[in-house]
Amino acid sequence: xxxxxxxxxxxxxxxxxxxxxxxxxxxxxxxxxxxxxxxxxxxxxxxxxxxxxxxxxxxxxxxxxxxxxxxxxxxxxxxxxxxxxxxxxxxxxxxxxxxxxxxxxxxxxxxxxxxxxxxxxxxxxxxxxxxxxxxxxxxxxxxxxxxxxxxxxxxxxxxxxxxxxxxxxxxxxxxxxxxxxxxxxxxxxxxxxxxxxxxxxxxxxxxxxxxxxxxxxxxxxxxxxxxxxxxxxxxxxxxxxxxxxxxxxxxxxxxxxxxxxxxxxxxxxxxxxxxxxxxxxxxxxxxxxxxxxxxxxxxxxxxxxxxxxxxxxxxxxxxxxxxxxxxxxxxxxxxxxxxxxxxxxxxxxxxxxxxxxxxxxxxxxxxxxxxxxxxxxxxxxxxxxxxxxxxxxxxxxxxxxxxxxxxxxxxxxxxxxxxxxxxxxxx
Amino acid sequence: xxxxxxxxxxxxxxxxxxxxxxxxxxxxxxxxxxxxxxxxxxxxxxxxxxxxxxxxxxxxxxxxxxxxxxxxxxxxxxxxxxxxxxxxxxxxxxxxxxxxxxxxxxxxxxxxxxxxxxxxxxxxxxxxxxxxxxxxxxxxxxxxxxxxxxxxxxxxxxxxxxxxxxxxxxxxxxxxxxxxxxxxxxxxxxxxxxxxxxxxxxxxxxxxxxxxxxxxxxxxxxxxxxxxxxxxxxxxxxxxxxxxxxxxxxxxxxxxxxxxxxxxxxxxxxxxxxxxxxxxxxxxxxxxxxxxxxxxxxxxxxxxxxxxxxxxxxxxxxxxxxxxxxxxxxxxxxxxxxxxxxxxxxxxxxxxxxxxxxxxxxxxxxxxxxxxxxxxxxxxxxxxxxxxxxxxxxxxxxxxx
Numbered sequence: 001x002x003x004x005x006x007x008x009x010x011x012x013x014x015x016x017x018x019x020x021x022x023x024x025x026x027x028x029x030x031x032x033x034x035x036x037x038x039x040x041x042x043x044x045x046x047x048x049x050x051x052x053x054x055x056x057x058x059x060x061x062x063x064x065x066x067x068x069x070x071x072x073x074x075x076x077x078x079x080x081x082x083x084x085x086x087x088x089x090x091x092x093x094x095x096x097x098x099x100x101x102x103x104x105x106x107x108x109x110x111x112x113x114x115x116x117x118x119x120x121x122x123x124x125x126x127x128x129x130x131x132x133x134x135x136x137x138x139x140x141x142x143x144x145x146x147x148x149x150x151x152x153x154x155x156x157x158x159x160x161x162x163x164x165x166x167x168x169x170x171x172x173x174x175x176x177x178x179x180x181x182x183x184x185x186x187x188x189x190x191x192x193x194x195x196x197x198x199x200x201x202x203x204x205x206x207x208x209x210x211x212x213x214x215x216x217x218x219x220x221x222x223x224x225x226x227x228x229x230x231x232x233x234x235x236x237x238x239x240x241x242x243x244x245x246x247x248x249x250x251x252x253x254x255x256x257x258x259x260x261x262x263x264x265x266x267x268x269x270x271x272x273x274x275x276x277x278x279x280x281x282x283x284x285x286x287x288x289x290x291x292x293x294x295x296x297x298x299x300x301x302x303x304x305x306x307x308x309x310x311x312x313x314x315x316x317x318x319x320x321x322x323x324x325x326x327x328x329x330x331x332x333x334x335x336x337x338x339x340x341x342x343x344x345x346x347x348x349x350x351x352x353x354x355x356x357x358x359x360x361x362x363x364x365x366x367x368x369x370x371x372x373x374x375x376x377x378x379x380x381x382x383x384x385x386x387x388x389x390x391x392x393x394x395x396x397x398x399x400x401x402x403x404x405x406x407x408x409x410x411x412x413x414x415x416x417x418x419x420x421x422x423x424x425x426x427x
Numbered sequence: 428x429x430x431x432x433x434x435x436x437x438x439x440x441x442x443x444x445x446x447x448x449x450x451x452x453x454x455x456x457x458x459x460x461x462x463x464x465x466x467x468x469x470x471x472x473x474x475x476x477x478x479x480x481x482x483x484x485x486x487x488x489x490x491x492x493x494x495x496x497x498x499x500x501x502x503x504x505x506x507x508x509x510x511x512x513x514x515x516x517x518x519x520x521x522x523x524x525x526x527x528x529x530x531x532x533x534x535x536x537x538x539x540x541x542x543x544x545x546x547x548x549x550x551x552x553x554x555x556x557x558x559x560x561x562x563x564x565x566x567x568x569x570x571x572x573x574x575x576x577x578x579x580x581x582x583x584x585x586x587x588x589x590x591x592x593x594x595x596x597x598x599x600x601x602x603x604x605x606x607x608x609x610x611x612x613x614x615x616x617x618x619x620x621x622x623x624x625x626x627x628x629x630x631x632x633x634x635x636x637x638x639x640x641x642x643x644x645x646x647x648x649x650x651x652x653x654x655x656x657x658x659x660x661x662x663x664x665x666x667x668x669x670x671x672x673x674x675x676x677x678x679x680x681x682x683x684x685x686x687x688x689x690x691x692x693x694x695x696x697x698x699x700x701x702x703x704x705x706x707x708x709x710x711x712x713x714x715x716x717x718x719x720x721x722x723x724x725x726x727x728x729x730x731x732x733x734x735x736x737x738x739x740x741x742x743x744x745x746x747x748x749x750x751x752x753x754x755x756x757x758x759x760x761x762x763x764x765x766x767x768x769x770x771x772x773x774x775x776x777x778x779x780x781x782x783x784x785x786x787x788x789x790x791x792x793x794x795x796x797x798x799x800x801x802x803x804x805x806x807x808x809x810x811x812x813x814x815x816x817x818x819x820x821x822x823x824x825x826x827x828x
Contacts, residue, residue, distance in 0.1 A: 009614045184429065280652040 024216045031219050033058040035065070042067060042098040043085050043229040045077060050100060051149035052222030053116040053215065059098050060120035067098040068393060069120055071110050072129030074103035075322060075376040079233040082254050082382035084127075084389055086237035091245045095393045097127070104143025106134045107302035108173055112152040114309050115159065121313040125397050127389060128306075129320045132342050132362075133375060135297040141177070148179045150186070151214040157189055158207055163196055165406045166308040169301060185210065247387060254379035258369025267327045273373040290333035294342035296415045300349065304408040307353060311402035318357040318392045319350060320385055323365030328374045345418035348426070354402040359388035431474040433586050434681040437628070440620070443471065447688050451613070454690045459603050464689060468582035475586070476545065483545035490524055490548065494555040495575060497521055498562070502570035505562050514563045521559055525552040533763045547586040549760065553720055554579055558593050560724055567593060574600065581693075583685035587678060589696045589716040599691045612687040619684035627677025634670035642666055647825065655826045660816065668815035672700065675714070701811070704803040706774065706781045709811055717757075726753040746782065751775035761818070770818045777810060 031054070038059045041049045049055045059067040070076060070084065076099045079085070085097045100113060114121060153174070160167055171194035174180040181187055189203055199207070240257075242249050258268070265274045278285065310317050321343055324334060343362040350358055361377075361384060364370050372378025377385060407413060407427065416422055431439055446467045453460040476484035501517045524543055531539040558575075561567045578596045604612060646659035679696035686693035696715050703709035710718045729749045739745050751772070758771020787793070816822065 006610065006613070009610070009617055013617060 023220075024213045026216075029219060035062070038062060038065075038067070039096075040227065040230050042096060043079065043234060044227040045099065045102045045229075046222075046227060047147065048218075048222040050102075050105075050113065050147060051151065052218035053151060053155070054219040054222050056098070056117050056120070060117060066095045067120075068095045068124075069117070069126045070097040070099050070101075070129065071113075071126065072099070072101040072320075073105050073131050073134070075129055075131065076101050077103065078372045078376050078378060079229065079237075080372060080379055080382070081237045081240050081257055082250065082379050082386070083233075083237070084382065084386060086234055086241065087245075087382075087386050087390075089234055090238045090241045093390065093394065101129075105147055106141070106143070107299055107306045108141065108170075109144060109147045111170060111302065111305045111309060112149065112156060113147075114306070115155040116152050118159070118313065121310070121315045123314050123316075123397060123399070125316045125318070125393060126310075127318045127320065127393075129322065129377075130303075130346060131322055131375065132294045132324075132339060132346075134303075135294040135299045135342055135346075137293055137296055144177055145179055148177065150179075150183070151211070151218055153180065153186060153190075154207055154211040154214060157193070157199065158204070158211060160193065160199070163193055163198065164308070165409060166305050167193055168196060169409045170305055173298075173302065247383065250383045250386075251380060254383050255369050258379040262369065267325060267331065267374075268369065268371070269325065269328065269373045270378070278374075285332055287331075287333035289329070290335070292334055293338055295338060295345065295418050298414050300345065300414045301409050301411075303346070304349065304406075304413075307349070307355060307402075307408075308404050308406075310355075311353070311404045314400060316357070316397050316400050317355060318359060318388060319355060320359045320388070321346065321362050322375065322377055323361045323363065323371065323381075324375050325371040325373065326366035328371075329365065341418040344420075344423060345416070348418070348423045349408055349413075353405055353408075354400065357392060359385060361385070429474060430478040430480065431471065433471075433475065433583075434623075434627070434678055440681075443685065444688070446471070447685070450690075451688055454603060454609050455606065457603055457606065459600075459690060465577070468577075468580065471582050472580060472585060480546075482541050486543050486545040487547075487551075490543070490545070490551065491576070491579065493524065494521065494551070494579065495572065498555055498558050498575060499570045499572065501559055502562050502567070505565075506568075509563070514559075517559050518556060521556045522552055525549060529760070529763060550584065550586070550588045550590055551579055553588075553590045553717075554593070557590075557720065557724060560728075561593065571597075581686070581691070583682045583689065583691075584693060587675075587682075588714075589679055589682060589694050590720050591693055591716070595694075596691070604690055609690060612690070612692070616684040616687040619680040619687070623677045623680035623684065625677075626673040626680065631670055631673040631677060634666050635674060639663075639666050639670060643821070646821075650825045655822075660821075663819075663821060664812050664816040667819045667821065668812040671815055671818070672697070701808050702804060703807050703811075704800055705785070705807055706777045706810065709807055710774075710778075713811075721753055721757055725756055726750070729753065743782075743786075747779045750778040750782070754778065764820065764823065766817050766820050766823050770814055773814050773817060777814070 033055055038055065041055045042059065060069075085099065087093070088096045101110070120126070156170070171190045174190050175187065175194060180190055185206060189199060189207070192199060192203070240253075242253050261270050261272075262268045262274075264271045265278070267274070267278075269278060309315075324339065329336065329339075340362065343360070347358060347360065350356075361370075361381065364381070364384065367380060369379045370377070370381040370384070372381070405427075413426065416426060431442065433439065450460055450464055450467065453463070472487075473484070476487060497517060497520055501513075504513060504517075525548055528540055528544045528548055531537075531544075558567060574597060577600060578591070578593050581591065581596070584591065603609075642659060642663045646657050646663050649657035649659055676697040683693050683695055694716055696717075698712040698715065700709055700713035703712055710722075726749050729752055730745055733739055733745050733749070739748070752775070754771040754773075754775035755768065756771070757774075758768040761767035761770070788795075793799075
């Protein structure tokens with residue numbers, strides 16, 4: 001090896017560190033998010049976009065297109081012809097959905113995600129699609145690590161002015177997640193919140209430095225939503241959709257597509273889904289959901305945190321409650337009474353606090369081509385949802401009057417058996 | 428409470444390298460500041476075993492007292508006399524804690540493994556056992572209580588090797604490299620650190636944390652309906668195998684680089700193992716310090732024992748049995764699961780076939796050129812990957828869980 005001085009060895013390392021520090025701490029933005037990037041991101045389901053804030057920020061401050069957050073989970077992925085994104089694009093509505101959520105995103109994840117988009121919520125409108133499948137007794141947070149974003153947690157901590165019961169509730173929930181528990185900085189700060197201690201000035205400085213580096217990381221990398229969903233799904237749907245936007249025409253077209261695509265099974269499940277996910281297990285799935293129970297779950301508490309956030313931001317929200325495919329639930333033995341009780345519990349929680357924009361489709365799981373597969377809205381279902389979404393969003397923002405009741409955070413509510421009596425009594 | 432697992436995240440390197448600056452400055456100016464090195468090592472070892480891991484901290488202290496007394500006692504005895512039974516007994520006592528910990532995992536004796544187990548017990552056992560064996564041979568003659576501790580608890584390699592040898596270590600730690608030599612060690616250290624970052628924090632991150640979970644989920648999904656078999660096993664095999672390399676080679680590079688900064692030339696653990704032309708060569712390039720340990724202290728000794736006692740006449744049979752025995756022991760050491768033992772057997776049989784093929788080649792003048800070399804590399808690589816699929820334990824998950 002050639003003889004070299006110390007500068008030859010450590011010089012490049014030092015320069016590399018200086019460059020990295022400059023890159024991460026530079027006060028100006030380094031990237032440019034185009035309108036096309038945002039449009040693609042709105043239907044991309046990219047985890048980078050979901051966890052980050054750069055792309056969302058670009059979307060929700062877009063002057064020309066009014067992007068509206070659509071919170072939800074796996075149903076949003078069903079990009080069929082009547083999906084809200086397609087309808088809005090085809091008929092040049094005064095809004096365009098920005099889809100936030102995919103299989104596995106539940107209330108706690110959404111709560112954190114909402115922390116970094118205050119401008120999209122404050123006195124604005126959003127759509128929130130609820131799945132009863134979130135409200136399971138156990139393992140309700142299995143997908144949390146996949147969607148956990150330290151940046152969002154930093155955002156949450158930074159915006160806490162006075163510690164509310166919701167903050168303490170979220171802090172306790174987060175401390176049970178490995179990602180937070182094992183992080184020196186976060187576990188310390190989140191523990192403080194859960195103990196009702198305000199963060200010190202040093203804490204805030206550390207947070208702001210952390211926020212800055214994470215934000216830069218996000219600006220540099222969250223742009224890579226390497227999907228092509230707009231061209232692959234939205235453009236063909238725009239071509240296929242009828243020029244007439246009235247409901248009967250849409251329903252006729254939706255029924256036609258649904259019929260074409262669900263003809264290989266008795267459950268009216270989309271053929272491709274049936275072949276890949278159901279067919280081979282069909283015997284085992286018979287009566288497999290007899291013990292499913294959505295009535296008692298920590299998720300009710302998490303959901304309350306989301307509601308509190310909407311109230312804090314005066315967000316005008318439309319909630320959509322999804323049905324389950326009735327042919328399928330009959331086969332798998334899912335108990336309808338249990339399911340309806342869990343829907344009633346959600347509705348009680350919503351209505352008693354003034355969240356009255358509810359599109360409840362829980363009783364429509366038996367309608368033709370309403371569901372694309374087992375538990376996800378499809379063709380006719382999306383048209384029905386559009387009948388609620390379209391007037392809600394085109395009429396614009398109406399100041400809501402919410403009155404938050406923190407008892408809904410309690411374990412008493414989480415574990416309450418939602419019989420009619422119990423629901424009526426709960427205050 | 429701050430707890431630092433070795434080389435686990437970028438932060439660790441900042442703490443570690445800052446702490447090592449005074450030591451490096453000393454070495455650059457020709458002085459080894461022993462007391463400082465001991466303090467830094469103790470602090471970092473403490474931070475590994477504190478907080479929730481306090482029971483591991485107690486376990487390692489107990490373990491060290493045990494080994495210290497044992498090696499000391501055996502050295503004293505060896506000066507006077509040399510009975511084989513005493514030697515076997517001492518060796519047995521040296522590996523006893525490790526054996527108990529290994530047995531307690533599948534037996535679910537959680538209280539035993541909490542009491543005796545700690546991160547790095549295997550590698551510490553390898554070091555002390557080797558000392559007893561070399562004391563028996565007479566190549567280690569005296570017991571230096573202080574150097575024994577510094578050798579056993581050498582901080583950069585405490586948790587997972589590379590496995591150093593006492594006599595080599597002793598030479599390094601009791602001297603100071605020349606300035607020219609130390610500067611070239613620093614240059615290598617910088618290169619190894621950054622290569623390690625690439626291996627562990629980038630390549631292994633994608634392989635193990637981004638892709639593997641997906642492949643695993645698809646494989647489990649597909650295997651459920653096809654009696655435990657699926658094409659997904661093929662991508663799983665390559666991903667898990669390559670991840671094994673990049674994760675462990677990255678870790679080993681960190682350990683070696685850190686020891687270079689401390690002026691100690693810890694041996695390398697990997698030498699482009701996937702360019703091996705046969706299985707034997709592979710074991711000279713893969714986890715080198717471990718396979719050499721097994722070669723010197725298990726394989727060779729087993730062969731000598733057979734020859735000395737004249738149990739078997741044929742040299743070929745002797746080495747074949749020794750290969751299988753050696754690799755089986757390695758399999759058992761990995762853990763008492765069928766797939767680790769099968770992995771050991773796989774490599775033992777592989778080495779036997781490898782030897783037979785080399786003998787056949789010599790006898791029949793099989794052509795040899797760069798094309799046959801290329802084919803040899805491809806075959807060896809795939810055989811190794813297959814063994815790593817076995818090693819990963821994923822087949823156990825697919826078939827029996």
